[in-house]
Amino acid sequence: MERLTDDQLLQYLNSGETRLQDKALRFLYSEHYGLIEHLVTSNHGTEDDAADVMQNGMLAFFNLAKQPGFRLTSTSKTFLYAICRNQWLMRLRKDKRITTLEDKHEYIPLDDDFSTQLETDERNQALAQLLDQTGPDCKRVLVMFFFYRMRMEQIRKELNFASEQVAKNKKHQCMKRLREIAARQPGLRNFLQ
Amino acid sequence: MKYDENLDFLTLFERYYLGDMAPEERTGFEARLQSDPDFAAAYASELLVFKSIEMAGQADFLAKMKTIHQEQVPVKKTARIRRLPSAISWAMAAVIAALLAFGLWWSLRPPSPEALYAQFYSIPEFDTNRSGFVPSGQLDQAAGFYKVKDFQAAANVLSDYLTSNEGTAKDSLYLSICWLETGKAAQARDLLQTLSSNASLADQAAWYLALSYLKEGNTAQSSYWLKQISEGTLPATPILKAKASEILKKLG
Numbered sequence: 001m002e003r004l005t006d007d008q009l010l011q012y013l014n015s016g017e018t019r020l021q022d023k024a025l026r027f028l029y030s031e032h033y034g035l036i037e038h039l040v041t042s043n044h045g046t047e048d049d050a051a052d053v054m055q056n057g058m059l060a061f062f063n064l065a066k067q068p069g070f071r072l073t074s075t076s077k078t079f080l081y082a083i084c085r086n087q088w089l090m091r092l093r094k095d096k097r098i099t100t101l102e103d104k105h106e107y108i109p110l111d112d113d114f115s116t117q118l119e120t121d122e123r124n125q126a127l128a129q130l131l132d133q134t135g136p137d138c139k140r141v142l143v144m145f146f147f148y149r150m151r152m153e154q155i156r157k158e159l160n161f162a163s164e165q166v167a168k169n170k171k172h173q174c175m176k177r178l179r180e181i182a183a184r185q186p187g188l189r190n191f192l193q
Numbered sequence: 194m195k196y197d198e199n200l201d202f203l204t205l206f207e208r209y210y211l212g213d214m215a216p217e218e219r220t221g222f223e224a225r226l227q228s229d230p231d232f233a234a235a236y237a238s239e240l241l242v243f244k245s246i247e248m249a250g251q252a253d254f255l256a257k258m259k260t261i262h263q264e265q266v267p268v269k270k271t272a273r274i275r276r277l278p279s280a281i282s283w284a285m286a287a288v289i290a291a292l293l294a295f296g297l298w299w300s301l302r303p304p305s306p307e308a309l310y311a312q313f314y315s316i317p318e319f320d321t322n323r324s325g326f327v328p329s330g331q332l333d334q335a336a337g338f339y340k341v342k343d344f345q346a347a348a349n350v351l352s353d354y355l356t357s358n359e360g361t362a363k364d365s366l367y368l369s370i371c372w373l374e375t376g377k378a379a380q381a382r383d384l385l386q387t388l389s390s391n392a393s394l395a396d397q398a399a400w401y402l403a404l405s406y407l408k409e410g411n412t413a414q415s416s417y418w419l420k421q422i423s424e425g426t427l428p429a430t431p432i433l434k435a436k437a438s439e440i441l442k443k444l445g
Contacts, residue, residue: 029261051266055258059251068212127241128248139249146211146243147250175203175242182241 001027006076013065016150018158029058032077035105036084043101044092053091057084066149074108081105133181138174145171202232206239304443306415310407313440316370317397320363332364339367344374362391369401378405389427396422396429403437412444 004012004027012024033054040050060083064070072079089101131139140159144150150158152167161167208214209222226233304312319339321332331354338347348371355364365384372381382405388398403418422429422437429437 025257026261026265029258030265033262033266051259051262055255055262058258059254062254063251127245128252130241130245131249142246143250143253146246147253149211178242178245179238182238182245 001030003027006072009076010065010070010072013062014149016148016154018148018150018154021148025058025062028061028076028080029054032080035077035081039081039085039101039103039105040088043088045088049088049091053084053088056087060087078106078108082108130182130185131178134174134177137170138177141167141171142174142178202235203239206236207243209236210240210243303445306407306410306412306444309440309443310404313436314404314408316374317366319367331358335367339371342374344371347371348375362388362394366394366397366401369398373401373405378409381405389421392428395427396433399427399429400433400437403440407440416441416444 002023004024009024009028012020015021033050036054036057037047037050040053041047045053057080061076061080074082085101085103085107089099092101093099131142134142137159141155144155144158145152152164152171155161155171156164156167159167161170205222209219214222226236319336321336331350335347335350335354338344338350348368351364351368351371354360355368365388369381369384369388372378372384382402385398385402385405389395389402391398399418399421403415403422406412406415406418419437419441421427423434423441425434
């Protein structure tokens with residue numbers, strides 16, 4: 001597997017290209033899973049717990065990395081470790097009333113905003129099912145554009161649309177459909193408060 | 194103006210959500226969210242749409258992570274295991290398969306009468322309460338021996354008691370249990386057979402008769418008495434009927 005520097009890693013994650021994003025995610029996973037497994041299994045967790053923590057940590061890392069202007073203030077390893085450590089400690093506090101961890105790597109504390117973001121995400125699971133109602137094609141287009149931050153030209157290539165304009169029209173139609181579905185479920189707004 | 198139907202505003206909302214605004218434009222947008230309730234409400238509706246995509250994206254991402262995990266982690270672990278020569282591997286696989294087949298056959302085979310006896314047999318509790326009857330010291334003494342499972346001593350006391358007192362059908366049942374427990378099966382069965390014509394204890398008597406035959410592997414006699422219970426030939430409680438049916442079913 002090609003080794004990536006931290007700059008390359010961020011560049012690939014933000015490339016909006018499935019192939020490069022995949023390469024970055026696989027590299028990050030294979031490089032650091034062992035460290036996270038060691039952290040979790042040395043602190044009251046199982047290998048399955050370690051896999052959960054790693055996968056949620058990767059998601060948090062990706063969500064941060066795609067924010068405009070995001071810069072790593074430490075190495076990607078230290079940053080991912082801090083995210084996973086935070087997640088595991090939150091779970092231990094909740095499930096087992098344990099409040100300290102034996103660290104396996106240098107630890108940088110995360111700010112409170114980030115911890116709050118993780119908790120809020122848990123409450124929003126019901127929203128994910130809203131998009132399913134638009135059908136698989138719409139789901140792919142909208143997830144590619146909004147979640148993976150792919151450009152329309154890239155979406156055109158991946159989904160074999162005749163032109164970029166056709167891809168844009170599809171996205172527009174799908175958004176309209178999703179708005180109509182969301183409008184029929186006003187109770188879901190409570191999730192945003 | 195209806196912001197939520199205006200394409201320009203929808204594009205603006207999208208750019209804000211994706212972070213595609215310069216700092217000044219972003220500040221202006223946030224100021225308008227504070228000052229214009231209609232604008233804020235329209236953005237809140239659009240935010241619900243963005244969030245639903247975000248959540249679906251997260252689910253897709255986590256599924257991708259699981260795939261990466263399955264591809265990468267098992268490879269690391271199996272790499273640590275030294276491969277055995279294939280002949281040994283095949284021999285081990287054959288032994289494991291044979292053990293599994295034996296285990297399956299063992300677990301699926303019908304239970305033996307002895308096993309069914311062990312599963313269903315339990316002694317009834319000795320009840321010394323008798324309506325309109327003052328328990329004698331002998332009865333209490335027999336109950337004491339019975340309770341500590343000294344069935345020989347209990348049988349002796351009960352036998353003496355029933356010779357000199359009228360006693361009840363229950364006392365005779367306890368005596369038959371004591372005889373069953375001390376290996377006097379024939380004697381016990383004679384008494385139980387007499388009790389099987391007693392309306393209040395017929396099912397209990399038939400039950401212990403059936404179990405005594407089951408213990409000896411005499412499934413024909415056991416089935417006869419079990420059917421008396423399950424088919425309602427004798428008055429029986431629903432629980433005992435169910436138990437009798439279950440044994441009959443297992444006996445095939």
